[in-house]
Amino acid sequence: MENIYKSKSVKWIIISIGIVIFTLGVLRIGISVGYHKAKFAGQFGNNFERNFLGPKDGNRKMFFDGGIPGGHGAFGEILSINLPNLIITGPDNLEKTVLIGTSTLIRRFQENIKNTDLKIGDSVVVIGNPNDEGQVEASLIRIMPAPSEEFSKRMMK
Numbered sequence: 001m002e003n004i005y006k007s008k009s010v011k012w013i014i015i016s017i018g019i020v021i022f023t024l025g026v027l028r029i030g031i032s033v034g035y036h037k038a039k040f041a042g043q044f045g046n047n048f049e050r051n052f053l054g055p056k057d058g059n060r061k062m063f064f065d066g067g068i069p070g071g072h073g074a075f076g077e078i079l080s081i082n083l084p085n086l087i088i089t090g091p092d093n094l095e096k097t098v099l100i101g102t103s104t105l106i107r108r109f110q111e112n113i114k115n116t117d118l119k120i121g122d123s124v125v126v127i128g129n130p131n132d133e134g135q136v137e138a139s140l141i142r143i144m145p146a147p148s149e150e151f152s153k154r155m156m157k
Helices: 002-006 008-051 149-156
Strands: 073-082 085-089 093-110 123-130 136-144
Touching: 008 123, 008 149, 073 136, 085 123, 093 123
Parallel strands: 093 136
Antiparallel strands: 073 085, 073 123, 085 093, 123 136
């Protein structure tokens, strides 16, 4: 029996099984990430009108270039504040709803601030997780200096 464990072929079989298990694990993680991104994109589309376009009357345009929007954050300018919700519009004119929770950290440079210190027009970077309504649940909101006009033009390309 001890000769079986010392055999080179048994070692290679065990190593091969380990590699296959590792590869399947990496594949499973990739499938999970892709699933969550597609789920967010689907929910984003299903709830776009309610989250971003507002009332059904008036002139509304949808600024969506056909790509799948990233659900784990946003950056741009605060367009509207109705706590605990923010509407952020980025350089691509795509608006995202950001939910501020009790554990959301809001920072201006090195200083922690309150959600009531946010102002319309502030440039922000938001990091968070998507929810089933196509919104971003913020973990961190960082107020940034306003971007230069040249930076905004480059981001629109």
